[in-house]
Structures are given as C-alpha cells and as structure tokens.
Amino acid sequence: MSWHRLAAIARKELIQIWRDSRSLGIVLVMPLAMMLLFGYGVNLDIKHIPVCVFDREGSQQSQDLLKRFQSSEYFDVVRVVDSYPALVRAIDSDRARVGLVIAHDFSERLRTGETASVQAIVDATDDNTANLAIGYTQSVVSGFSEQVQVDWLRQQGRPQPNPPIAVDARTWFNEDLESKAFIVPGVLALVMSVIGAFLTSLTIAREWERGTMEQLISTPVTPLEIMLGKLAPYFVIGMLNTALCAAVGIWWFEVPFRGSLMTLFASSALFMMAVLGLGFFISVIGKSQLAASQMALVATFLPAFLLSGFLFSIDQMPAVIRAITHVIPARYFVTILKSVFLKGSGLALLEGELLALALFAVALTLTATHSFKKKLG
Amino acid sequence: MLNRLRQMLIKEFLQVFRDKRALWVLVGPPMIQMLIFGYAASYEIRHVPTAVLDLDHSQESRELIAHFSATPYFDVRSQLTDREQIREMIDRGQVTVALEIHPGFAALLRKGQTAPLQVVVDGTNSNTALIALGYVNQIAQGFASDYQRDAMLRSSPFLTARLPAVELEQRPWFNPNLDSRWFFVPGVIGSLLQVMVIVLTAFAVVREREIGTLEQIMVTPIRPREFILGKTVPFFLIGLFDAGMIGLVGTLWFHVPFRGSLAVLALGMVLFLLCMLGIGLLISTVSATQQQAMVTGFFFIMPAITFSGFGFPIASMPRSVQWLTYLDPLRYLLIVLRGTYLKGIGLGVLWPQMAAMAVLGSLLLTISVLRFRKSLD
Numbered sequence: 169m170s171w172h173r174l175a176a177i178a179r180k181e182l183i184q185i186w187r188d189s190r191s192l193g194i195v196l197v198m199p200l201a202m203m204l205l206f207g208y209g210v211n212l213d214i215k216h217i218p219v220c221v222f223d224r225e226g227s228q229q230s231q232d233l234l235k236r237f238q239s240s241e242y243f244d245v246v247r248v249v250d251s252y253p254a255l256v257r258a259i260d261s262d263r264a265r266v267g268l269v270i271a272h273d274f275s276e277r278l279r280t281g282e283t284a285s286v287q288a289i290v291d292a293t294d295d296n297t298a299n300l301a302i303g304y305t306q307s308v309v310s311g312f313s314e315q316v317q318v319d320w321l322r323q324q325g326r327p328q329p330n331p332p333i334a335v336d337a338r339t340w341f342n343e344d345l346e347s348k349a350f351i352v353p354g355v356l357a358l359v360m361s362v363i364g365a366f367l368t369s370l371t372i373a374r375e376w377e378r379g380t381m382e383q384l385i386s387t388p389v390t391p392l393e394i395m396l397g398k399l400a401p402y403f404v405i406g407m408l409n410t411a412l413c414a415a416v417g418i419w420w421f422e423v424p425f426r427g428s429l430m431t432l433f434a435s436s437a438l439f440m441m442a443v444l445g446l447g448f449f450i451s452v453i454g455k456s457q458l459a460a461s462q463m464a465l466v467a468t469f470l471p472a473f474l475l476s477g478f479l480f481s482i483d484q485m486p487a488v489i490r491a492i493t494h495v496i497p498a499r500y501f502v503t504i505l506k507s508v509f510l511k512g513s514g515l516a517l518l519e520g521e522l523l524a525l526a527l528f529a530v531a532l533t534l535t536a537t538h539s540f541k542k543k544l545g
Numbered sequence: 546m547l548n549r550l551r552q553m554l555i556k557e558f559l560q561v562f563r564d565k566r567a568l569w570v571l572v573g574p575p576m577i578q579m580l581i582f583g584y585a586a587s588y589e590i591r592h593v594p595t596a597v598l599d600l601d602h603s604q605e606s607r608e609l610i611a612h613f614s615a616t617p618y619f620d621v622r623s624q625l626t627d628r629e630q631i632r633e634m635i636d637r638g639q640v641t642v643a644l645e646i647h648p649g650f651a652a653l654l655r656k657g658q659t660a661p662l663q664v665v666v667d668g669t670n671s672n673t674a675l676i677a678l679g680y681v682n683q684i685a686q687g688f689a690s691d692y693q694r695d696a697m698l699r700s701s702p703f704l705t706a707r708l709p710a711v712e713l714e715q716r717p718w719f720n721p722n723l724d725s726r727w728f729f730v731p732g733v734i735g736s737l738l739q740v741m742v743i744v745l746t747a748f749a750v751v752r753e754r755e756i757g758t759l760e761q762i763m764v765t766p767i768r769p770r771e772f773i774l775g776k777t778v779p780f781f782l783i784g785l786f787d788a789g790m791i792g793l794v795g796t797l798w799f800h801v802p803f804r805g806s807l808a809v810l811a812l813g814m815v816l817f818l819l820c821m822l823g824i825g826l827l828i829s830t831v832s833a834t835q836q837q838a839m840v841t842g843f844f845f846i847m848p849a850i851t852f853s854g855f856g857f858p859i860a861s862m863p864r865s866v867q868w869l870t871y872l873d874p875l876r877y878l879l880i881v882l883r884g885t886y887l888k889g890i891g892l893g894v895l896w897p898q899m900a901a902m903a904v905l906g907s908l909l910l911t912i913s914v915l916r917f918r919k920s921l922d
Contacts, residue, residue, distance in 0.1 A: 190837045193844070202847070209851045211861035212588070212672040233711070259718065261894050262880070281707030285714045292717035293883050295728050296588035296672065297858050302715050303679030310686055313711035320709055329697075330659045332689040333609075335682055340635060342668030345678075347861075350671040366843070370836045457835045458748055466574050474585045479856070481673055483641075484591065489584045503638070506669050513636060 173389050177397025184371065185401065194367055199359045199409040203416045206355045210479075211347040217301050218246040220264035222255045227275040233286065233312050237268070242304040255289070265291045266301055278316060341510040349424065352417040353509040354478035357501045358469065359413055360436070363406045364443030365450065365468035366461060372398060372451035373460035391541050399444045406440045407433070417509070426512025431504070435518075438525040439501040443468055445532030452539045472498035477506075497528040549767050553775030557749070561779060571745075571783060572790075575737045579791050582733045583799050586856070587725035590676045592620040596640040598631060599624065603651030605692075609662070612688045613644065618680045631665055641667045642677055654692065719887040727802075730795040731882035732855045734788055738814070739821055739875055740846055742784040746825025747838040750776055755834055769918050777822045784818050795886075804889030813881035813895070816902035820874035823909025830916045849873050854880075877902045 185191045219237060223230050237243045246264060249255050258264040267289035271277075277284040288305045292298035318328055342349045375381040384394055414432065417423045447464055454460030472478065475489070476498035482490060493499045500521040507513040515522070562568060595613065599606050614621045622640060625631060631643040645663040653660035664681050668674045697705040720727045753759040762772060795801045824845065832838035851857065852866065853875035859867055870876050877898040884890045884898075892899070 188836075190832075190840045194840055198844070201844070205848055205851050208863055208866055209848075210857045212857060213675060214858055214861050216860070257894075260888060260890050278709040278711070281709050283710045283712055285712050287714045287716060289716045289718055292720035292723055293728060293887050294858060295720055295723040295725050296676075297860075298717050298720070299588075299590075299676055299723055300679070302717065303676070303683070305715070306679075306683055306713050309711055309713040310690075316709055316711060324704065326704070329693060330657055332654055332660065332692045333685050334659050334661050335664055335685045336661050337664040337666060337678055337681065339666045339668035339674055339678070342671055342674070345668050345671040345675050347671050350669060362843075370839060374834075374836055457839065458744075461836075461839045462574060462744075466577060470578065470581065474581055477670075480586055480588070481670055483594065484587055484589055485585050489581075507638075510669050511636060517637060 169390065169393055174393045174397045174400070177384075177389060177394060178400040181371070181398050182401045185405075191367065191371065195363065195405050195409070198362060199413050200416065202359055202362075203352070203355055203413055203421075206351050206358075207348050207417075207421045210351045212296060213345065213347055214297050214300055215241055216244045217242055217266055217297075217304070218264045219243045219266045219268060220247045220249060220255055220258040221245055221268045221270075222249050222252060223268075223270045224272040225270055225274045229275040229278060229316075230270045233270070233309075234268070236308050236312055240304070240308055242301075243308075259289060259291050262291070265297065266305060281320075348421050349510060350506075351479070352421050352423045353505040354476070354502050355417075356410055356413050356436070356505055357439070357472050357476060357478060357498045359409055360406050360440055360501075361443055361468040361472040361498065363402065363409055364440055365447035365464040368399065368402050368444060368447035369451040369454065369460040369464035370457055372448060373454055373457045376451070377457055385544055391544050392537065395448060395537060395540055399448060402444055403437075403440055406444075407436060410436045410440075423509055425509055427508030428514065431515055431518065431522075432508050435501060435504045435508075435522060435525060438522065438529045439497060441529035442497045442525065442532050445529065445534075445536045448536040449532065449539055452536070452543055468498075471496045472502075475499065476502040478502050497525060497532075500524045500528075550771050550774055553767060553771055554778060557775055557779040560749075561783070571741070571787065575741065575787050575791055576794070578737060579730075579733055579794050582729055583726055583795075586729045588672060588676075589723070589725045590673055590680070591617050593618060593642055593673070593677050593680075594640040595619045595621050595642045595644065596623045596625050596631065596634050597621055598626070598628060598643065598645045600648045601646050601650040605651040605654050606646045609646065609685075609688050610644070612684050616680070616684060618677070619684075635665060635667050638667070638669075641670075641673060642681070644681075657696070726799050727887060728883075729856070730799050730801045731886045732853075732879055734791050734795065735817070735875055735878045735882050736850050736853070736855055737791060738784055738788050738817065738878075739849065741787055742780055742818060742821040743825045743828065743842050743846060744839070745783065746777060746780045746822055747828040747832065747842055748835055749780070750826065750829035751832050751835050751838040754829075770914075773826065773914055773917060777826070780825070781818050781822060784821070785814065788814055801886060803886050805885030806891060807885075809891055809895065810881065810885040812892075813878055813885070813899060813902070816899060816906055817874055817878040817881075819906035820902060820909050823906060823913045826913035826917055827909065830913065830920045849875050852876070853878075871901075872905075874902055874905050877905075 185195060221234060223234065234245065238245050243266070247258055249258065255267045255269065259267050269287040269289065271285065274284045286309055288302070290298045290301050314331070322328060339345055375384070418425045446468060450463045450467060451460050454463050474480065475493045475496050482493050482499070485493070504518050504521050507518060597610055599610065610621065613619045619642065623634070628645070631645065634640045635643060643665040645665070647661060647663070650660045662685055666674045666678055694705060697708070717723055753762065796803055828838055828841045828845070832841055852870045852873050854870070855875070859870050859876070862870070880898050881895055884895050
C-alpha cells in the first residue's frame with residue numbers, strides 16, 4: 169500500500185465533493201439543517217391545549233372548576249358552547265382537543281354529598297398528546313375535588329385533614345424534562361448516518377454507473393487503496409460534522425454536556441467507520457444510484473431514526489423488534505450519545521456499547537473490502 | 546395527441562416494469578417501512594422498568610407498591626435494600642423509575658400527617674419521564690384518597706357518607722385505547738406516498754436528461770405537455786397503487802379502523818399527488834444528475850415530514866415554524882387521512898384542507914411546468 173497513491177485518491181474525491189454544489193450542500197448545510205429541524209421541530213410536551221367547554225349548569229361551582237382550567241398553563245379555554253353538537257363540531261374540526269362537559273346537576277350533587285362527575289372528551293387521534301392531556305385534566309380535577317372536600321369539612325366544623333401522601337419527584341439528567349435535551353444528542357447519529365452511508369453510496373455508485381471506476385482500476389492503484397482513499401475524506405468530513413453538531417447542541421440549544429469529549433470522539437469514530445463500511449458495501453452491491461441510495465436510506469437512516477432509541481424507547485417495542493435493534497449500530501451509538509451528554513457516564517459504564525460499535529466497525533469494513541475485491545476480481 | 550400520449554405511457558410503464566430492481570423499489574421499501582413503523586413507532590408507555598426501595602416494610606407501604614404493580618404502566622423489577630442501588634440502576638439504564646419509601650411512612654399515615662413518597666425518574670427520554678410522572682401522581686393520589694376515605698369511615702362513618710367529591714370521566718374519542726399504531730399508520734401512508742412520488746418522478750425525468758434520451762424525445766413529434774403528462778401519469782397511478790397497498794396492510798394487518806368515506810380520502814390523495822408531482826418535476830428542473838435529484842429530494846422531504854404533524858405535534862412548535870407548516874402539503878393530507886381513518890369526518894369539516902391542497906397543487910404544477918418547458922428550450 170502506498171500512502172502517496174492513497175492520498176491522491178483522497179484528494180480526487182475531495183475535489184469532486186467540493187466541485188459538486190449539492191454534495192457540498194449535504195456536507196455543509198445538512199448537519200446544521202437537521203440540528204435546527206429537530207431541535208425546534210420536535211417537542212413532544214404540550215402546553216396551551218385548546219379546550220371547549222359545555223357547561224350545562226353555569227353555577228358558581230362549575231365556574232370555579234373552569235377557572236382552574238383557565239389558570240393552568242396547560243389549557244386554554246378557547247370556546248364556550250351551549251349545545252352538545254357544537255362541542256362535537258369543535259373537536260371534529262380540530263379547534264379543540266379537549267371538550268369538558270359539566271352536568272346540569274353538578275353543584276346539586278356536591279351539595280347532597282354525592283360524587284359529581286366531569287366528562288372530558290379527548291381527541292385521541294394523537295395518542296401521546298391525548299395521554300398528556302388526560303393526565304393534566306386529571307390533576308386539575310383532583311385538585312378541585314380536594315378543595316371541595318376541605319371546604320365542606322370546614323363547614324361541618326371538622327379539622328382540615330392533611331393530604332396523606334406527598335409525591336416528591338426528582339428527575340435526573342434532564343431536570344426540566346425538555347424535549348430538545350432528549351432529541352438533540354441523537355441527531356448526531358442521524359447526521360452521521362446520512363453523511364456516511366447515503367452520500368458515499370451515491371458518489372461511489374456514480375463511479376460504477378459512469379464507468380469511471382474501471383478507469384481507476386486500470387491505474388496502478390490497488391483496490392484497498394481505492395477504498396480507503398475514497399472513504400478517508402468522508403471520514404474526516406463526518407468527524408468535523410460531529411464536532412459542529414455537538415457544538416451547536418451545547419452552545420445553541422444549551423443541552424448539557426456532562427461526559428468526556430474523549431468518549432464522544434472515540435465512539436463517533438467507531439460509528440463513522442461502521443456506516444462508511446456499510447455505505448461502501450451497498451454501493452458495491454447496488455448497481456444504480458437510485459437503488460444504492462434507496463438501500464442506504466433503508467439500511468441506515470431509517471433504523472437510526474426508528475430503531476435506535478433516538479425517539480421511540482426500545483423498552484416499549486415488541487420482542488422481535490427489540491431483538492432486531494441489537495444488530496443496529498445506531499442503537500449503541502445513541503445510547504452512548506445520550507449518556508455522554510446527559511448522564512455524564514464514563515467509559516466503565518459504556519464498555520459494552522463501545523465494544524459492540526468496534527465489532528460493527530471491523531466487521532462492516534472487512535465485508536466491504538471483501539465484496540469490493542470480489543467484484544473487481 | 547391521445548395516441549402520442551398513449552405511446553409515451555406505454556414506454557414509461559415498460560421502463561418501470563422491465564427494471565426488476567426498480568420494481569423492488571416500488572414495493573419493498575414501502576412495505577418494510579410500514580411494518581417497522583407499525584411495530585416500532587410508539588409513544589405508548591407500558592411496563593416501565595421500576596425499582597422499589599421500601600425502608601418501612603409496613604402493610605401500608607406494601608399496599609402502595611401493590612397499587613403500582615397492579616397497573617400495566619409499571620413493572621416492579623427489583624426490590625432494593627440500599628439507596629446507592631438506585632443511583633447505580635438508573636445510571637446503567639436498568640430502570641427508569643425508582644420509588645423510595647422512607648422509614649416511618651406508615652406511622653405518619655396513621656397519625657394523619659403527610660407521608661412523603663420519593664420518586665426518582667430518569668429524564669433522558671423526556672416524553673417517557675413526563676408520562677410516567679403523570680401515572681405516578683395518579684396512582685399516589687388514588688392510594689391517598691382511598692386511605693383517607695377508609696380512615697374517615699372508621700372515625701365518623703356518617704360524615705364520610707356525605708363527603709362530596711368530583712371525579713373525572715375520561716372519554717378518549719377516536720382511539721379509545723390510546724393505541725400509537727392508530728396514530729402512526731395513517732401518517733405512514735401519507736409520508737410514504739410523498740417519498741415515493743417525489744423521488745420516482747424526479748429520477749425518471751433526470752435520468753432521461755442524464756443519459757441524453759431527453760433530446761431524442763424532444764425531436765419526436767411529442768409535445769412538452771404530452772411528455773410531462775406521460776412522465777407524471779404513471780407515477781400518479783403507482784402512487785395510488787402504493788397508497789392502496791399500504792392502506793390495506795394498515796387495515797388488515799394492524800387493524801386500524803377506517804370510519805370515513807373512501808371517496809373523500811381518494812379526493813385528498815389525488816390533490817396531494819398533484820402537489821407531489823409538481824414538486825418532483827420542480828426538483829427535476831433544478832437537477833442535472835440523479836445524485837443531485839436525490840439530494841434535493843432529501844432536503845425537501847426531511848423538513849416536510851418533520852413539520853407535517855406526522856410524529857410531533859405542530860401545536861408545540863415555535864410560532865414561526867407553525868406558520869411554515871401551512872406551506873407543507875403533507876400537513877393537510879395527514880389531517881384528511883386521520884380524519885377519514887379515525888374520526889370518520891367528511892368534506893363538511895375537511896374542505897379547508899382540500900382547498901389548501903388544490904391551491905398548492907395548482908401553484909406547484911404551474912410553476913414546475915413553466916420551468917420545465919424553459920429547461921427544454
């Protein structure tokens with residue numbers, strides 16, 4: 169292997185990326201675009217849920233309950249209707265997510281010591297938002313119920329009882345439960361998947377498609393030199409992008425970084441090698457650019473998005489899918505990223521994940537080399 | 546004109562169906578994506594791994610823990626003996642929630658004082674943490690009010706019988722079991738449709754340009770209008786076919802209900818496909834190579850899916866981003882899809898979405914056809 173020839177190939181590849189405005193776009197703009205896209209676009213928590221109220225009673229007590237909804241930051245009472253069909257319309261047309269119906273005997277039942285119920289109709293099309301909305305509604309209503317009981321006991325001349333239990337909750341690692349702290353570290357894995365597999369599979373498949381690969385092969389350059397020379401620029405670009413994304417995450421989105429930079433870069437390098445190997449392999453077996461890029465997306469971007477724990481927790485997946493996630497390199501990388509950013513875990517806790525990444529890096533690089541030699545031979 | 550158009554269509558279909566790999570692209574990736582999304586994409590929180598540190602060992606503390614393990618939400622996996630273990634298990638990600646009951650818990654309860662329940666939640670996944678915290682509060686509150694009622698019943702049964710209370714009667718409409726699949730499956734249909742049609746249209750045109758066959762077609766009597774129709778009609782039909790196929794998987798395999806009218810959904814899809822064909826053509830006019838087309842497509846598709854409400858609520862995005870989503874055709878199609886699948890609503894409610902897609906579609910098609918003609922000259 170000659171360093172000189174390898175450097176020449178790398179230089180050629182770099183010039184090619186540099187001259188093609190769109191490849192350059194992927195390399196320079198895409199990491200930032202994806203950071204901003206997910207940092208701003210993905211927020212699973214919800215506030216100011218639009219509420220439509222149908223108060224059939226209009227008593228002091230029903231108004232007191234509604235005031236509690238109004239003063240909560242989670243709800244906005246956007247409309248008060250006087251018929252049930254109007255409430256249904258508001259929910260059907262998405263103008264309200266929650267419809268509150270207060271029965272006409274609400275205060276009557278409270279006066280006679282019965283249980284009065286408040287009906288909350290929740291648009292559950294989006295199950296996650298609905299789940300949160302139900303939780304918030306529940307806590308407003310139970311707060312009100314407690315107040316009613318305390319008032320009533322005081323009227324009866326009874327001492328005010330203490331609440332039996334106080335939940336003292338501490339959230340670790342992401343104290344304010346911010347979506348961006350949960351999302352932003354994982355975006356690094358997405359960016360590297362796109363750079364590593366999508367871009368390489370496209371540029372290399374192009375050489376095959378145009379026949380320029382044959383020209384390269386007819387030069388004294390060995391297959392290994394071609395492969396390493398072609399991948400080296402992408403490796404460097406990928407690592408620079410990781411640094412850029414990490415910087416944007418830490419300084420722009422103010423996501424805490426509690427671990428060590430060393431762990432971050434070691435794991436990024438391993439992951440980058442794994443996706444580059446995969447991208448190269450795909451470009452060898454996929455004949456056309458269309459097929460190669462499609463395969464690259466299905467093989468790297470999609471799993472990194474769906475099966476890595478980036479957004480959806482792996483715990484909650486069916487056993488078969490959970491088993492599949494073990495062969496997805498992004499799964500280990502996302503775990504490391506989240507630990508390094510939020511938990512500040514050291515190498516000792518992440519040994520298993522790093523080892524898995526190293527195995528993938530070696531195995532995929534070897535597979536790529538092997539298939540490339542075979543295709544040439 | 547009709548005859549020339551027919552010839553053009555025959556040529557296009559032959560081209561698509563002769564390429565075995567392209568055929569795979571039409572059927573394979575959509576099916577794989579549908580299955581992975583259907584199984585992996587879920588915000589549901591069930592069986593959250595939970596550890597318990599019970600330092601009180603009283604009947605009350607055991608009862609409280611039983612309240613937790615009786616729900617499907619918490620999976621009490623380990624009984625700890627030492628506070629250090631909580632830190633370790635959460636650091637390693639073995640449990641997401643840890644409950645700690647201090648010594649003297651029961652004594653405080655019996656004296657009518659407030660007993661603390663300490664909860665530690667791993668906030669790395671902010672959404673899981675938020676929902677799990679909601680459940681913790683609900684369960685603790687349920688235990689507390691049961692306990693209070695029992696205590697009062699013993700001391701003053703007559704008074705307790707007249708204690709008023711307010712309870713929440715929750716009605717999650719359209720998706721009573723809060724099943725994430727019902728939310729995601731209609732969304733996947735929309736986003737796959739978008740990806741397929743844009744990529745295929747852009748590729749088909751750009752390939753002719755890249756190989757040079759576009760020039761050949763231009764010297765035949767085929768007019769630009771016929772060429773555009775000939776290029777877009779096949780993908781329009783393929784798009785509809787794919788939509789039908791994935792839709793069937795959603796209904797037959799994932800059992801997502803379809804409550805609305807097929808005609809309304811079909812109208813929505815046709816309008817949406819017009820928008821996508823416009824975008825595909827537009828991309829083809831700014832791309833000289835297939836690689837450029839793929840990259841430009843990717844740059845459009847990523848934000849279009851993120852901002853469509855596909856997986857992340859639009860209501861939680863920053864104001865300025867919310868305005869941007871109005872330019873996203875997928876946003877409207879998703880409302881139509883979920884409206885017809887889950888809500889069973891008709892044109893009476895969905896007409897604004899249809900109108901928006903019609904306006905966007907005609908704008909996009911006009912611009913792209915004009916640009917396309919220019920690029921031929």
